[in-house]
Amino acid sequence: xxxxxxxDDSKCVVLCAGKGMRLRPHSETIPKVLLPVNGEPILSHVVxxxxxxxxDFVFVVGYEKEKVIDFAQKLPxxxxxxxxxxxxxxxxxxxxxxxxxxxxxxxxxxxxxxDGEFEIPEGIQQGIGVIKAKDxxxxxxxxxxxIKGDAVDKVVEKPSHxxxxxxxxxxxxxxxxxxxxxxxxxxxxxxNNVEITDVIQTMADHGEEIKPLHFDGEYINVNTPRDLxxxxxxxxxxxx
Numbered sequence: 001x002x003x004x005x006x007x008d009d010s011k012c013v014v015l016c017a018g019k020g021m022r023l024r025p026h027s028e029t030i031p032k033v034l035l036p037v038n039g040e041p042i043l044s045h046v047v048x049x050x051x052x053x054x055x056d057f058v059f060v061v062g063y064e065k066e067k068v069i070d071f072a073q074k075l076p077x078x079x080x081x082x083x084x085x086x087x088x089x090x091x092x093x094x095x096x097x098x099x100x101x102x103x104x105x106x107x108x109x110x111x112x113x114x115d116g117e118f119e120i121p122e123g124i125q126q127g128i129g130v131i132k133a134k135d136x137x138x139x140x141x142x143x144x145x146x147i148k149g150d151a152v153d154k155v156v157e158k159p160s161h162x163x164x165x166x167x168x169x170x171x172x173x174x175x176x177x178x179x180x181x182x183x184x185x186x187x188x189x190x191x192n193n194v195e196i197t198d199v200i201q202t203m204a205d206h207g208e209e210i211k212p213l214h215f216d217g218e219y220i221n222v223n224t225p226r227d228l229x230x231x232x233x234x235x236x237x238x239x240x
Contacts, residue, residue, distance in 0.1 A: 005120045005173070009102045012050045015093055015170075016043065016072075016110035017062025017084040031064040032222065033110035034071060037231045042222055043068070043110050047075050050108060058100050059110075060084050060093045090172075090196035091182050098179050109170030109221065113231045116217010118171075121150065126178075127211035128152060128200060129171030131219050136162045142221070143168040143197045145212065152210040157190060157197040170221060171213065172196065178203065 016033045033043040047057065056078045061068045065083055072079050082096045094107065104125065118129065130147075133139045139159065145166040146154040155168060178199065185202045188195045204210055220231045 005124050006053055006106070007102065007104045009056075010054055010104050010106065011056045011058050011101050012054050012106040012108060013058045013060065013094075013097050013101065014043070014046060014050075014108055014110045015060050015090060016068050017060050017065075017087055017093065018111070019063040019087070031068050034064075034067060035222070035228060037113060037222070037228070041071065042113060042231075043071065044075065045113055046108060046110055047072075047077060049114055050106065051077050054106070058082065058097055060096060062087060089191075089193040091185070091194040091199050094174075094178065094196070095182060098176070101176065103176050105174060105176075107172040107174060111222045112170045113220040113222055113234075114215070114217060115234070116215055116219070119214040119216070121211045121213070124173065124211045124213070126175055126203075126208065127173040127213045128155070129169030129215055130166050130212040131169050131215045133165050133167035139165075139167045147212055150211065152200070152204055152212055154204070155197045155200050157188065157195045166212075168197065169215060169219060171215075172200075173213070177208070181206070181208075 016031065018032060034041040037045060058080045059068065059072050061081055062084045069081050080100055082100065084093045084096055130145050139162055141158065143155055143157045144159045144162065145152060145168050146163060181199050181202045182194060185194050185199045187193055188198055200210055218234055222228050222231055
């Protein structure tokens with residue numbers, strides 16, 4: 001993946017506020033982003049992967065924030081921190097970082113373990129990560145993506161009906177105009193929060209071009225003990 005899809009002042013926002021309830025008992029005393037995978041906290045792998053493209057990071061913290069901040073400050077990148085007061089999803093988390101980012105910025109999940117590369121469309125300004133799902137359950141637990149032409153046409157959070165094998169990932173490339181669409185998007189029936197997928201759908205419905213960033217490689221969103229076990233056992237586990 002070439003880093004020319006970012007601007008010189010682009011930052012990477014890493015979402016680290018979650019409690020990791022589905023990872024109990026592993027995350028009872030350790031924030032899930034600090035759970036070790038092959039000897040290093042997940043967050044270390046995340047930062048290592050994205051530091052190939054920017055050395056400027058903003059961490060959205062919450063649960064056990066002091067531990068996350070203490071660890072992140074020791075990483076070899078520029079760091080800023082903001083606290084998400086209540087855990088109301090990704091769209092809410094973005095409202096806390098509006099004043100910290102420049103016109104184009106990345107948003108990634110602090111618990112996503114990846115080994116592989118993205119296919120970056122030429123001239124991309126906004127986009128979302130997309131991967132071919134291993135099975136339908138993977139899509140149902142995340143979000144589905146439909147593409148029309150060379151742009152994202154429809155995204156559905158935790159869909160009940162599967163129309164293709166494309167699963168959305170925890171990677172988002174935004175311009176600051178995304179902040180205009182968050183208050184325009186109604187809360188989801190799923191949890192009464194504004195879902196980032198619904199924000200993206202609002203953007204697409206208003207003519208914003210959202211490109212798919214296809215990923216080729218291993219991707220594990222570490223949400224459950226099984227996910228953590230899979231990350232440990234992945235043979236190509238060292239992030240390149």
